[in-house]
Amino acid sequence: MAKKPAAKTKQRKSSGRMASKGFPNPIDVHVGQRMRQRRTLLGMSQETLGAAIGLTFQQVQKYERGANRVSGSRLFDLSRVLDVPISYFFEDIPGDVQNKSPSKLMGVKTLEAVEYEPDPMAKRETLELVRAYYRIPEAAVRRRIAEMVKTLARAGGGE
Numbered sequence: 001m002a003k004k005p006a007a008k009t010k011q012r013k014s015s016g017r018m019a020s021k022g023f024p025n026p027i028d029v030h031v032g033q034r035m036r037q038r039r040t041l042l043g044m045s046q047e048t049l050g051a052a053i054g055l056t057f058q059q060v061q062k063y064e065r066g067a068n069r070v071s072g073s074r075l076f077d078l079s080r081v082l083d084v085p086i087s088y089f090f091e092d093i094p095g096d097v098q099n100k101s102p103s104k105l106m107g108v109k110t111l112e113a114v115e116y117e118p119d120p121m122a123k124r125e126t127l128e129l130v131r132a133y134y135r136i137p138e139a140a141v142r143r144r145i146a147e148m149v150k151t152l153a154r155a156g157g158g159e
Helices: 024-039 048-054 058-066 072-081 086-090 124-135 140-157
Strands: none
Touching: 024 048, 024 058, 024 086, 024 124, 048 058, 072 086, 124 140
């Protein structure tokens, strides 16, 4: 019997997705953590979030763990439902995690990132403060607190 020649397998470049090695890319994990953080801050369940974007709660869990990647179109939907800019999901990524992006893992030379001041409205501290502020039932008390904060900011050179 004649032996068939071995089929050539096409070598693919790594996408940086490390799931084939048993764990997700750390950037996908970070995006999932930010997603969970915002969902929790809003008091939203995985079921509610899933229903709002056409997914099951199990799919939301996979996103939050980083087991599944979030596509650009899904990230757009998530940003609208969670009421944050898309950049929110990528804020505060530690340097060691940034170095595990697909392009870095593949050795692609990239330009240095431009530094920018993150949006203070997307910070957890700000969101918690606003949420607590609106739980104060009396409008007059809320106004006095707002004036006090403004005065403290001016006194501290914040304006």
